[in-house]
Amino acid sequence: xxxxxxxxxxxxxxxxxxxxxxxxxxxxxxxxLYVAGRLxxxxxxxxxxxxxxxRITGQGKSVLSVADxxxxxxxxxxxxxxxxxEMELAAARQExxxxxxxxxxxxxxxxxxxxxxxxxxxxxRKSNRDAIRKAWMGTGTTLKKxxxxxxxxxxxxxxxxxxxxxxxxRGIDNENALANxxxxxxxxxxxxxELPNKTKLFFAQAxxxxxxxxxxxxxxxVYVNIDAFADTLAAQVDKPRLYxxxxxxxxxxxxxxxxxxxxDWWKFGDGKTYFRHASGEMFVITKALAKFIxxxxxxxxxxxxxxxxxxSWFIGLDVKHVDEKKFxxxxxxxxxxxxxxx
Ligand SMILES: *[C@@H]1O[C@H](CO)[C@@H](O)[C@H](O)[C@H]1NC(C)=O
Ligand SMILES: *[C@@H]1O[C@H](CO)[C@@H](O)[C@H](O)[C@H]1NC(C)=O
Numbered sequence: 630x631x632x633x634x635x636x637x638x639x640x641x642x643x644x645x646x647x648x649x650x651x652x653x654x655x656x657x658x659x660x661x662l663y664v665a666g667r668l669x670x671x672x673x674x675x676x677x678x679x680x681x682x683x684r685i686t687g688q689g690k691s692v693l694s695v696a697d698x699x700x701x702x703x704x705x706x707x708x709x710x711x712x713x714x715e716m717e718l719a720a721a722r723q724e725x726x727x728x729x730x731x732x733x734x735x736x737x738x739x740x741x742x743x744x745x746x747x748x749x750x751x752x753x754r755k756s757n758r759d760a761i762r763k764a765w766m767g768t769g770t771t772l773k774k775x776x777x778x779x780x781x782x783x784x785x786x787x788x789x790x791x792x793x794x795x796x797x798x799r800g801i802d803n804e805n806a807l808a809n810x811x812x813x814x815x816x817x818x819x820x821x822x823e824l825p826n827k828t829k830l831f832f833a834q835a836x837x838x839x840x841x842x843x844x845x846x847x848x849x850x851v852y853v854n855i856d857a858f859a860d861t862l863a864a865q866v867d868k869p870r871l872y873x874x875x876x877x878x879x880x881x882x883x884x885x886x887x888x889x890x891x892x893d894w895w896k897f898g899d900g901k902t903y904f905r906h907a908s909g910e911m912f913v914i915t916k917a918l919a920k921f922i923x924x925x926x927x928x929x930x931x932x933x934x935x936x937x938x939x940x941s942w943f944i945g946l947d948v949k950h951v952d953e954k955k956f957x958x959x960x961x962x963x964x965x966x967x968x969x970x971x
Contacts (some may be wrong), residue, residue, distance in 0.1 A: 741840050742782050742839055742842070743779065743862060744780070745782040745784070745839045745841045746781065747835060747844070747845065748847045748851075749786050749787075749824070749828065751819055755800075758804075761785075761849065761852070762810070764852050765852055766810070767783075781855065782839055784812035786814065787811060788823075789813070801813065812838075814827065817830050825934065828909075829926055829931065830926070832844055832922045833922050836919035836922070836923045842862075842867075843914070845912065846912060848911070851910050853911065853967060857955075868915070869915060869916075870918055870949060871915045871951055872907060872939075874906075874908055874953060874956050875907060875908040875911075875912070876905050878903050879906075880901065881901055881903055882933075891933045891937075908956070908957065908958070909934065910968065
């Protein structure tokens with residue numbers, strides 16, 4: 630009996646304390662909304678007052694009018710209130726009293742990946758994909774671990790068949806159901822001449838899909854020393870607009886019918902060589918550049934090759950070209966190359 634009574638009492642306390650926790654968190658949520666609103670309002674006031682202050686002091690007035698002095702005092706007061714509110718909000722955050730909605734607007738809810746690597750592949754190249762899975766990409770838990778622990782996301786990238794839903798598309802869907810390592814570009818139709826468009830779409834969609842410091846494009850016949858590759862990227866200076874690769878120029882083909890014929894050959898200086906650009910086998914851009922592609926994709930024109938196209942977008946921007954010889958996949962492993970063509 631005694632035991633039961635104390636049990637009931639205990640239950641009552643638990644319920645009561647649950648209710649008070651509930652009330653308290655509701656109160657906290659409203660409080661934080663209020664604080665956020667105030668912060669915004671105060672920030673606006675502060676901008677106005679700071680401008681006023683600048684105007685007054687910038688004019689070199691040695692004597693301030695009473696009204697001006699009041700404004701300055703008011704401004705200092707506002708600043709004090711603002712920093713007080715900021716501290717309150719920070720404290721509330723730390724104690725977990727800020728509603729989920731508010732904390733979700735925080736800049737980095739998830740940890741940012743180091744790099745997203747897209748291996749551009751095509752139909753009928755399953756043997757290449759399997760070779761890459763075995764050699765350096767990994768599968769299943771290895772792939773997942775690479776993602777969660779090292780921040781390296783690796784996916785094959787492919788579009789859709791021109792006969793949407795045919796056996797080619799189904800083949801890719803089945804392969805992906807097993808391996809779970811294919812990034813399907815749903816609004817891209819696979820065709821060899823569409824590779825530049827595909828590269829553009831990959832960067833645009835990857836930037837929207839994953840938050841990473843770098844985005845890399847790799848061909849599906851390239852072997853990558855993945856650990857050394859990640860180390861090289863992690864060691865780069867953290868600049869917003871980097872374009873890293875094996876920089877070269879390459880021949881412009883102006884004769885119609887040749888394999889790499891460039892219809893716009895006359896645009897390229899002497900019509901014999903391109904401007905400097907990263908070789909298409911493997912190159913890397915930073916998040917800001919991938920975002921730039923994503924936002925401006927409808928304006929960015931493509932040329933006959935994907936690497937020339939990417940190079941042309943960046944040659945007119947404030948971008949740092951990093952000539953990284955280790956990304957030259959035709960040189961041998963012994964010279965420190967991080968990749969090798971097959
Ligand atoms: C690439 O995309 C553009 C714009 O969507 C389109 O006009 C063009 O035909 C596509 N293909 C090639 C080879 O440029
Ligand atoms: C291109 O992208 C940048 C963001 O990198 C954006 O600020 C700019 O407005 C875009 N330009 C156009 C014409 O959409």
